[in-house]
Amino acid sequence: VRSMGQAENQHDDQDVETGDTGSPHTPRVKDSGLSFEGLDVASGLLEENMEEKEEDCTGGYETTGNVLGEGTYGTVYEVEKKIEKKWYKRRQRQQGFAVKVPESDGIKDLQKEIAVLDEVGTCDGVMPMVEKSPCVDDEKLPNSFVTKRYAGDLYKWARRFKPRARASAGSSRSPGLEGIGAYEGSVDFGVMK
Numbered sequence: 001v002r003s004m005g006q007a008e009n010q011h012d013d014q015d016v017e018t019g020d021t022g023s024p025h026t027p028r029v030k031d032s033g034l035s036f037e038g039l040d041v042a043s044g045l046l047e048e049n050m051e052e053k054e055e056d057c058t059g060g061y062e063t064t065g066n067v068l069g070e071g072t073y074g075t076v077y078e079v080e081k082k083i084e085k086k087w088y089k090r091r092q093r094q095q096g097f098a099v100k101v102p103e104s105d106g107i108k109d110l111q112k113e114i115a116v117l118d119e120v121g122t123c124d125g126v127m128p129m130v131e132k133s134p135c136v137d138d139e140k141l142p143n144s145f146v147t148k149r150y151a152g153d154l155y156k157w158a159r160r161f162k163p164r165a166r167a168s169a170g171s172s173r174s175p176g177l178e179g180i181g182a183y184e185g186s187v188d189f190g191v192m193k
């Protein structure tokens with residue numbers, strides 16, 4: 001048995017222009033160009049939320065679609081920094097960043113990593129954190145952090161590296177990240193694994 005209310009609702013679901021009956025979730029009213037108070041209020045709230053979201057995420061990053069690698073606690077994505085050039089009225093991007101996003105069971109470890117990087121600041125041999133809890137694709141990522149993107153696979157590189165390779169290359173410094181390219185070019189690869 002259908003109540004009156006249900007019958008009215010069914011009528012509302014009909015397409016205003018074609019008379020088709022479709023899924024109650026299909027936004028036919030909006031498509032028809034008609035305006036209802038409820039719809040206006042809903043879209044107003046949506047816009048407000050989106051504005052808030054954008055405000056929160058000013059100066060954020062956008063993913064490029066490249067996955068740089070996966071570690072024990074999460075995935076590292078290539079991102080570009082958004083730069084608002086209002087006087088040009090167009091967006092620009094600064095390339096060369098990476099964001100590390102934890103798996104759900106890696107959140108605690110990433111929080112510890114973030115705390116350590118925060119404490120360490122800039123230190124030779126440690127990739128400095130550019131930003132913690134960044135906004136990526138307009139979404140706040142509280143347990144993630146951004147670093148500069150480096151070229152190559154650091155994990156593989158580090159595993160191949162033997163201390164005496166550094167010594168024979170005439171350097172006593174630890175392999176700072178800025179040196180990766182240089183080391184690959186100047187170290188005798190014969191002493192690498």
Ligand SMILES: Nc1ncnc2c1ncn2[C@@H]1O[C@H](COP(=O)(O)OP(=O)(O)OP(=O)(O)O)[C@@H](O)[C@H]1O
Nearest residue numbers: 068069070071072073076098147148149150153155
């Ligand atoms: N800043 C970066 N630029 C380019 N690639 C990166 C960057 N950070 C990480 N990667 C890539 O992502 C992989 C995973 O990095 P991640 O920091 O998650 O783990 P890891 O350092 O390899 O090891 P662990 O999981 O033990 O921390 C790295 O091995 C590397 O290939």
